[in-house]
Structure formats: C-alpha cells, structure tokens
Amino acid sequence: MIVSHFTALVLFALFVSTVFALITKNEPREQFRYGVFVFLSFLAVAFAVGWIMYPLPL
C-alpha cells in the first residue's frame, strides 16, 4: 500500500484525535469540539514544522 505523506498524516491525526476526544471529555458536544481542535492542531503544527524545515538542506 502506498499512501502519500499528507494522507498518512491526516489519517493519523483523525485516529489519534478521535481517541483523545473520547478519553478526555465526557459530553458528546465537548468530545466533538475537542476532537476537531486536536485534529486541526495536528495539521497546523505539521504544516508549520514542514515550512520551517523547508529551507534546511537535508
């Protein structure tokens, strides 16, 4: 199976944020809001770190 890095990142963020939201919050509304927050945070941090590393000669 060949998955692009971005797809793998999105799936990873989706699974982890779902589990985190269900574990840390009790009310369905809170779980949804927290899950979305964690998911978007994963993506935002990944984009930020990706752009920071872009000019580095690796």
Add this chain to the structure above:
Amino acid sequence: MEQVNNPVQSSTQPAAIELKRMNMTATLAICSTGWLIPGLGHVLIGRWVRGAIFAACVLLMFVLGLGMHGKLYDLEFDEPLHIFAFIANIGTGMPYWIAERLNFGLGTMTWPSYDYGTTYLWVCGLLNYLIVLDAFDIAQGRKP
C-alpha cells in the same frame, strides 16, 4: 434556621451522575480483555459505542501500519532501545501476536511509507494503553 427545599433551585442544578464501582478482580479482567482485544473492555462495561469506536481506530491504525510496510518489534536485548518499541507494539494485544505468527510486520525500509507505518504500529499500541486506563477509570467509578 431550617432550610426548605426550593423546587426551582433544585431543578436548575445538574443531575448527579451515579458512578458504579466494580470490584478489583472484575476491573482487572476488563482491563486484560481490553488490552488483548482493543475496545472489548468498554463493551463489557456496557459502553458499546465508545468500545466500537476505539476498536475501529486501533485496529484500522494497526492494519494501515502493516499495509504501509511498518515494522513490528520483537523483544531483543541486543538493542536496548528496541525494548521501548516492543512495549509500544504489544499494547495492541492479540493483533500483535497474530501478525507476528503470520510473519507480518517485517518492515521494508526501502518502502516510501515505512516510517509512517512503523509509527502507526507504535501509536495504536500506545493508544490502546490509554483506552485500557479509561476502561479502568470507568470500572472503578472515577468517571462516567
């Protein structure tokens, strides 16, 4: 001065959730089951939906990790740092042993998604540890 129950005031307060506490033997049995088969601990407590979602997340991550040619680590004392990877991997429970028996998870380092696959396999095991702890808390009446 004697206080009288005010029906208006009492109706505005949130209803207290009754937390049931299981004995330690049952709790440990639930945790062991939840470790071996992800999500089953919550199903045994009666949290069907939560258990199903946990099972789907952990098992999908595990299968995707294997599909991305990630590596499952054995217990090797020659490489001490690999012990941590092994501990993360066995968090998945039964699927780990089945995959090992079927010779999955050998890891192809030249595969483009090898790193992601290995990370998926680590993280799904670590998430299952958190899920087991969540089942423990529910069984002990610490959370609803």
